[in-house]
Amino acid sequence: MADTSINIRRIIVYGIVWVVAAAWLFPLVVVILNSLRTAEEIAQTSMIGWPRVWAWGNYTQAWDTYCIAQTCSGIRPYMLNSALVTIPATLISTLLGAVAGYAVSLWRFRGDSWIYGIVTIGIFLPQQMRLLPWTLVLRDLGLTNTLAGLVMIHTIQGMSFTTLFCRNYYVSIPADLMKAAKIDGAGFFRIFWRIVLPLSPPILIVTVIWQFTHIWNEFLYGVTFTTGTQQPVTAALIALATSVADVPQHGIQSAAVVVAALPTLLVYLFGGRYFVRGLTAGAVK
Amino acid sequence: MSPAAPAAARPPFASLKRLPEFLVIWVPLLISAGHVVTFALWTTWMSFTPSTLVPADGFVGLRNYNAVLATRNWKIAFDNLLLFGSGFVVLSLSAGLILAILLDQRIRGENVLRSIFLYPLAVSFVVTGTVWSWLLNPGIGIQKLVNDLGWTSFRFDWLIDRDMAIWTIVITAVWQSCGFAMALFLAGLRSVDGDLVKAAQIDGTGPVRIYRRVILPTLWPITITVAVIQLQFAITTFDLVRALTGGGPGIATQLPALVVYDFMFQRGNLGRGAAAAVLMLLVLLAVLLPHWTWRAIQNRRAARG
Structure with missing residues (x-):
């Protein structure tokens, strides 16, 4: 008697979680299937359906011939832009954050907690408060509408997160270890290189994944500070999805959406554990 | 005193030899903090100037604020924010908790399910x-x-319905981020003291009662943290609306972040755009400051206790 009621309860639990999971996967499955259906097929039915003919051509068109605004080169140039912004900004901001986090956690100096506090407040300052100042800074540095400008913005803003992540990780390095190294005469860089960096891979992976995902997915700065073929892929997607064609090209658009989402999805697939750790680390500020 | 004390007493970076580390420490930190x-100060100052297409000097008091607050755009955006913020936070917290x-029921495939959510x-x-704009x-x-499946009278057209369109944003936002609430709640559930639960079980308390009386009360701090983070997201939401509804139909799904962008880059009124941005920041602070105060009190209590 007790057994059957427990079994029924478990069946209900499994039922609910898998139904919700199916709902969660639904948009992903729909857009992947759509990316393989022809425009005519979608127009005759709806966005939701199984491909009758596998239209692999959608991907080649989305990649390098489909027209976005006035440029007919697919999303390839925009993907390249995103990569050229995301990769340098991720690496530089992680490196700077690691050094800064190391300095404020293991080297006490005058004003360290003040400056650290202000840097992390940057996490909460809305982008809207920075839009105009960044516009002026980019103009004065001659970086308007350049990828280098976006790299600079994401590096400086990203430091708020990377410094926080690394500092919170480095404070748990035993003080005795630091003390011993200092007595041995090791300086700032030597201790970083020999002691701190070898202990860092876990937090550096978390930081890199966090930065990569956020910068790749960023939209507001991309759309505000760049135009035309200088835009990152998120900005291009909006232009593409709202572009008015004679015949709606939902198949090709879906393919473009899948391609644009692929880098961060792959990162999540292979580094999901670290991504989630970043999410929760950010929460317990 | 520690052996390192004499070194620390020396003024930091006294010798030229330490200049490189001085630069490496201070330059990035000063740029970031600076x-x-x-x-923040510059945008706030802008909001008090008569700037339109370009930044201008001069002081106009609260004129920009009054102008922004009087627009229909801002009023709708603010009402939407209240609706979206509360709907989104309540739904994503409850869905995440459930x-x-x-x-937490020791089910098979937990890792796969967690990844999916x-x-x-x-x-x-x-x-x-x-x-989602396609699906809806x-x-x-x-x-x-x-x-097409045969139920021809079925209607699900919130996306183009002025009164319901804001709920499409709620749905999408909950879908996108209730996994975050779930992850934090799950971590909280896992850290509940097992002995406490066991004691309640021995007393013959049923599972529902154990959750209500023993486990859920320990989740309060997490609930507040998650709620604050979700509110912070709601207040600054921009991309999602741009992609899903573009603020429409009409201006039915306008939100503060879109109003800021509109003033700054579409109407070329920097002063009002800055004022709208500061208003956004004030709404954010109305959430964050009480939270920070509460956290500080909690920390002090923990330190004392």
Whole structure:
């Protein structure tokens, strides 16, 4: 008697979680299937359906011939832009954050907690408060509408997160270890290189994944500070999805959406554990 | 005193030899902290100037604020924010909590399920907004599918319905980020003292009662943290709306971040745009400051206790 009621309860639990999971996967499955259906097929039915003919051509068109605004080169140039912004900004901001986090956690100096506090407040300052100042800074540095400008913005803003992540990780390095190294005469860089960096891979992976995902997915700065073929892929997607064609090209658009989402999805697939750790680390500020 | 004390007593970076580390420490930190402070102050100052297309000097008091607050755009945006903020936070907290409790029942495939609930967080809001705008579009999405299947009177056209469109943003936002609430709740559930639960079980307390009386009360701090983070997201939401509804139909799904952008870059009124940005910041502070105060009190109590 007790057994059957427990079994029924478990069946209900499994039922609910898998139904919700199916709902969660639904948009992903729909857009992947759509990316393989022809425009005519979608127009005759709806966005939701199984491909009758596998239209692999959608991907080649989305990649390098489909027209976005006035440029007919697919999303390839925009993907390249995103990569050229995301990769340098991720690496530089992680490196700077690691050094800064190391300095404020293991080297006490005058004003360290003040400056650290202000840097992390940057996490909460809305982008809207920075839009105009960044516009002026980019103009004065001659970086308007350049990828280098976006790299600079994401590096400086990203430091708020990377410094926080690394500092919170480095404070748990035993003080005795630091003390011993200092007595041995090791300086700032030597201790970083020999002691701190070898202990860092876990937090550096978390930081890199966090930065990569956020910068790749960023939209507001991309759309505000760049135009035309200088835009990152998120900005291009909006232009593409709202572009008015004679015949709606939902198949090709879906393919473009899948391609644009692929880098961060792959990162999540292979580094999901670290991504989630970043999410929760950010929460317990 | 520690052996390191004499070295620490020396003025830091006294010798030229230490200049490189001085630069490496201070330059990035000063740029990062400096941009936060100066940008916030500069935008605030802009909001008191008569700037239109370009920044201008002069002081106009609260004129920009009054102008922004009087626009229909801002009023709608603010009402939407209240509706969206509360709807989104309540729904994603409850959905996250329920999912966490279900996943906590030692079920098989927990890791796979957790990954499924969390994957939307790795994807850009532009991508999810675009995909959901297709699904919710009555002409090509879910409504069309159900109609084609034979239920021809089925209507699901919130996306183009002025009164309901804001709920499409709630749905998408909950779908995208309730996994975050789930992950934190699950971590909270796992850290509940096992002995406490065992003691209650020995007393013959049923599972529902154990959750209500023993486990859930320990989740309060997490609930507040998650709620604050979700509110912070709601207040600054921009990408999702741009991709999903573009603020429409009409201006029915306008939100503060879109109003700021509109003033700054579409109407070329920097003063009012800055004022709207500061108003946004004030709404954010109304959430964050009480939270920070509460956290500080908690920490002090913990330190004393």
